[in-house]
Amino acid sequence: MHLHCSFRTGGPVRVLALPQDEESLVALCTYLSSVGVTPCLLGNGTNVVFPDEGNDSLFVISTGDLQSVRLLPEGVISASAGLPLSRLAAFACENGLAGLEFASGIPGSVGGGILMNAGAYGGELKDVVVSVRFLDLSTGKIWEYSGSECAFGYRHSCFQTGGKVILQASFRLQPGDKAEISARMKDLNQRRRDKQPLDLPSCGSAFRRPEGYFAAALIDECGLKGVSVGGAQVSEKHAGFIVNTGHATTSDLRNLLALVRSEVYRQKHIDLQPEIILLPTP
Ligand SMILES: Cc1cc2nc3c(=O)[nH]c(=O)nc-3n(C[C@H](O)[C@H](O)[C@H](O)COP(=O)(O)OP(=O)(O)OC[C@H]3O[C@@H](n4cnc5c(N)ncnc54)[C@H](O)[C@@H]3O)c2cc1C
Structure with missing residues (x-):
């Protein structure tokens, strides 16, 4: 798993599944749950580290359509769980929407970012999340929480208790000037390069x-x-x-x-x- 972890360590796992769309992800997780296996969802592996000895669990990485993003009316962006936060921030910028500049240098995905309430330079995902859609493994049902129902706090969300597979999230942003948004993102990324051992x-x-x-x-x-x-x-x-x-x-x-x-x-x-x-x- 060193290939799927930004710290580049970790032995083999028993099964690694790479579903390409939401239907396959939901079908896989619902089936596993029904036979008593709890899948471990991974994003970009930038906040998890795997044991050297390996791990017998089943891991799932969202690929293909599970990395999609689209623009909805009234400055709302809908993003699938596997989308990198850098691509989400770039998409917002391309569409002249401000509010996600802080996230452009965070190397995680939407799913991992929501679970951790990722943040930087005074911004946190909780500030812009409108809703999160997820599969509840205990009931096999898909639910949607509003931002306030996610119990966001400093690097915290209700998804950390387990049993929920984040599928998609919506973010409400403010209209802004593309050049200014892009300049803010470049500035924050330069500050990262100056201060962090990237x-x-x-x-x-x-x-x-x-x-x-x-x-x-x-x-x-x-x-x-x-x-x-x-x-x-x-x-x-x-x-x-x-x-x-x-x-x-x-x-x-x-x-x-x-x-x-x-x-x-x-x-x-x-x-x-x-x-x-x-x-x-x-
Ligand atoms: C160089 C560097 C800089 C960083 N800078 C920042 C920063 O500025 N701010 C910050 O907050 N963090 C930062 N991080 C940490 C990390 O990027 C964030 O915590 C990020 O939110 C993790 O996302 P991920 O997709 O990599 O999650 P992963 O590491 O893959 O997973 C994290 C957790 O989320 C769970 N998870 C992932 N996807 C799902 C899903 N779809 N459904 C349910 N659970 C899921 C996993 O099971 C795991 O428990 C940095 C990391 C690096 C390497």
Whole structure:
């Protein structure tokens, strides 16, 4: 699974399904659910890491029509779960719609972005989500939640409790000038390139932002920049990122997360919570 994970680690999984449209995705997940198998949905694999030993579960990646996007009346865009957020933001810009500039440099998909309430530079998906359509695995029914029913919070949504397959989401945006929208996106992406270690594999911010602090500043102040376990290293460029310097394993990442967490707790009495989702070995 290292090929499907932006940290580039992880052993094999038993089954990887690549449905091409919503009908196949729903049929597959409904069938699996009826025989007692819970599928694990993947987006772009930019916030999940797979165990080195492999995993016996069944993983699903949305491809084909599940990456489609279309413009609806009144500044609303409908996007399927597998669509990359960068393409969603570019589509909004092409149609002169503002509000998703912050998302253009987030490497996740619509599904993963909704589940995490992805955000950057003062914007979060919750600010623009009108509704989310999903398959409820416990009933086999398709439901739609309004933005307020999604219980969005900082890197949180109701979809994190599991049992729901995000199929599609709608976003309401504001009319804007295409050139200005594009300039804002370019500026934010340049800021990312200047500050973040985008030349090395990572999962973005390794830890959630603790209330009242910045994880990167705490890690830096504890002298942990550049500290490594095997091939996993606290980035020299941005202490909030853990990068794969070439030969990292998931176990290196897990051990480095634990080391950083215990050192920050020892020095600052703040218990950092990982933002990266480490999938368990069944
Ligand atoms: C270089 C870099 C920079 C980043 N910058 C940011 C940033 O600025 N802001 C930010 O918020 N994040 C950032 N991230 C983290 C990551 O991109 C986001 O968390 C993103 O939302 C994850 O989307 P994904 O499609 O990769 O999800 P995945 O990692 O594939 O999955 C994440 C979770 O969502 C679930 N999931 C995915 N699709 C579905 C679906 N259709 N239905 C149900 N569940 C689903 C998965 O099971 C998993 O639990 C960054 C990551 C990297 C590597």
